[in-house]
Amino acid sequence: MSREEQAVSGMGLSYRLTVEDFKEALRARARASAAARRQRVIMLVCGSVALASGIMALATGGSLPIPMMVGIAVFGVLMVAMPYLQARQFHKPTANHGEYRATIADTGFTIGHQQAATTLARQAAPRYVETPHLFVLLSTDKNASCLTVLPKRGTSDLDTLRAELDRHTARV
Template sequence: MEEHAETTVGECVELEYQVAREDMRQALKARARASGRARRAQRFALIGVAAFVGASAVPLADGEAPDTQSLVIAGLIVVLLFVLQPWLMARQFHKIASRNGAYSGRVDDFGVTVSNTGGSSRLNWLAAPHYAETPDTFVLLSGDKNVSCLTVLPKRGVREAGSVDDLRTLLDRHIRRL
């Protein structure tokens, strides 16, 4: 399917796209940065890693060999929480989103409409008061403290480079960039 956009400057930007796994990975990463709960969970995980590394380093102060078991556990925590878990979440979100085939979106002064074979949803700007820009997407985020909802708008769904700028301008006009 060809991806393209039509733009009327200052009024609306239309998008057509297939959701990609990388879109979901970037969106979930942006959501994690915006969510207080996710930031706290990451801090807690880092404290756990630091504790395991510290426990393995204590024997070094006494001139003994480090506790390799603690180092291995710290490494596993890092891999699980910061590599495997985000990859698995993006994979699952992509699997769910791609079931609905091609997406079309419309962003205008009233909000955002996203449609696919499964239906459509219309968000006014109050429902998504924030957005984050990633290298490949714009991610609209809900205003609750856990950022429970997100809407992904891939930049590749916009045909002309100027239309990406028009979309950014529309978003900046109505909601706050994080």
């Protein structure tokens, strides 16, 4: 296939999105986004301070107020459960769309399913993160608000897909 034919036809993928895809994609976005890294640090510092003050209260012979115990327990549960809960929320709108088809061409990305199709210019997602199971396309804003998930299982030719992404997008 000539370079012109490949630019017109593009590199294609076919896949169904899962909760695990979104969990991995959100984790990758959090590593690539400065705002998400700051948020994670703030959450860990707040949790550590609450835990340390609870431990200090118990160590000095005082009692731990019930609201503080509940707060620490809720914080711990949320820190563990939040990635899964967020992934479920992202997956819900996509669950009934069936199989997705993605085409990566020189002009941009086209993502479609049984109900609609969307075309993104290269400038909308100029960078990507590769994870063990996904390619995650990201925007350049500080929150990486544009998030496009391309599961590796959607193609049998990962090297061509990786090369196509590397030609037009920056690896994070």
